[in-house]
Amino acid sequence: TDFGIPASVGGGYEVIATLLYNQMLGGIPDFNRGAVIAMILLIPSIGSICILQLLERFNIRYTRISQADLRKNPLRDTGWGVSSTVISVAILSIFAVIFVVPLVQNWPYQTQFTLAHVQAVFADSELQTVYLHSLGMALCTAFFGTLLAYGAALITARSTLPKWRKQSVDSIALVTNTIPGMVLGVAYLFLFSGSGLQNTLLLMILCNIVHYFSTPYLMMKNSLSKMNAGWETTAMLMGDSWPKTILRVVTPNAASSLI
Numbered sequence: 001t002d003f004g005i006p007a008s009v010g011g012g013y014e015v016i017a018t019l020l021y022n023q024m025l026g027g028i029p030d031f032n033r034g035a036v037i038a039m040i041l042l043i044p045s046i047g048s049i050c051i052l053q054l055l056e057r058f059n060i061r062y063t064r065i066s067q068a069d070l071r072k073n074p075l076r077d078t079g080w081g082v083s084s085t086v087i088s089v090a091i092l093s094i095f096a097v098i099f100v101v102p103l104v105q106n107w108p109y110q111t112q113f114t115l116a117h118v119q120a121v122f123a124d125s126e127l128q129t130v131y132l133h134s135l136g137m138a139l140c141t142a143f144f145g146t147l148l149a150y151g152a153a154l155i156t157a158r159s160t161l162p163k164w165r166k167q168s169v170d171s172i173a174l175v176t177n178t179i180p181g182m183v184l185g186v187a188y189l190f191l192f193s194g195s196g197l198q199n200t201l202l203l204m205i206l207c208n209i210v211h212y213f214s215t216p217y218l219m220m221k222n223s224l225s226k227m228n229a230g231w232e233t234t235a236m237l238m239g240d241s242w243p244k245t246i247l248r249v250v251t252p253n254a255a256s257s258l259i
Contacts, residue, residue, distance in 0.1 A: 002151050007021070009048060009083060014188075016037060016040065016041060017180065017182060018036060018039070019037055019185075020034055020037045020041065020182050020186075021182060023037060024189075025180075025188055031190075033189075034186060035186065038182070038183040038186045040146065040192075041180050041182070041183050042178075042179065042183060044178065045175065045178030045179060048174070048177065048178040049171075049175065052177070052218075053174070054173050069086055092249070102117050102118055103115070103117075103118070133201065135202070137201060137205055137208065140205045141205050141208040141209055141212070144205070144209060145208070145209040145212060145213065145216065146216065146258065147214065148209060148215040149217040149220050150220055150254075151181045152169050152173065152213075152217050152220075153217055153219075153220035153221040153224050154246060154250075155169055155220055155222065157168055157221045157224035158219075158224050158227075158232065158250060159227045159242075171217065172219045173213060173214040174214065176211065176213050176214045177211055177213075177214030177215070177218070179211075183212055184207065184210065185207070186209055188203070188207055198215050209257070219257060220254070220257055220258070222251065223254055223257040224254060226239060227250065227253055227254075231245060231249050232245050235248075236251065
């Protein structure tokens with residue numbers, strides 16, 4: 001669903017994501033045809049939503065927390081340790097190329113060490129501004145996105161709201177989880193064109209929050225769902241309100257997931 005990877009490694013082997021990219025951002029954009037391709041890309045999301053709804057039935061809530069003691073087994077531990085190390089090295093070696101290529105003259109033809117490329121990039125006067133924009137967008141997305149994901153997870157996992165309201169939040173999360181980034185970009189292009197949000201950093205932050213919302217939401221929801229369901233009831237019997245219980249009891253227990 002991402003045009004960048006097939007365009008980089010596939011060459012002329014076209015997939016539906018690259019077709020969408022060419023229709024929307026090519027020399028002569030065809031928005032009508034691009035919108036149809038975007039709709040086709042939404043079809044797999046229906047299957048993903050069904051699978052996630054099915055997996056939800058197997059969620060486990062813990063009423064008592066206990067530390068599990070693993071029995072020592074040198075053969076098992078060594079075997080899994082070696083296999084995990086091999087997989088980790090294989091994954092990291094792919095990213096290692098990114099750090100090697102900038103430090104050679106002309107990859108892959110002249111592999112002599114040089115810092116010329118690094119110096120050229122940092123000599124760019126606009127780099128600092130671009131970097132600050134990126135950093136600002138990342139921090140705002142992380143802060144507001146975390147608050148939104150945590151609030152939504154509290155509604156679905158720890159509140160007494162009607163079931164249909166909780167399912168509405170769940171559906172929104174599952175839809176955003178399966179919508180390809182290009183399709184989301186196309187939708188935003190049509191919706192916000194000519195509005196006050198067009199060409200603003202705020203719109204980019206909003207787009208990022210929507211695009212990445214489902215992963216932290218599902219993680220937070222699963223974390224909250226596994227906590228004891230009786231905390232709010234116990235707090236209510238002791239005269240505490242729901243917001244106070246969330247702040248005093250639930251949030252400290254969810255701190256690791258929030259971080």
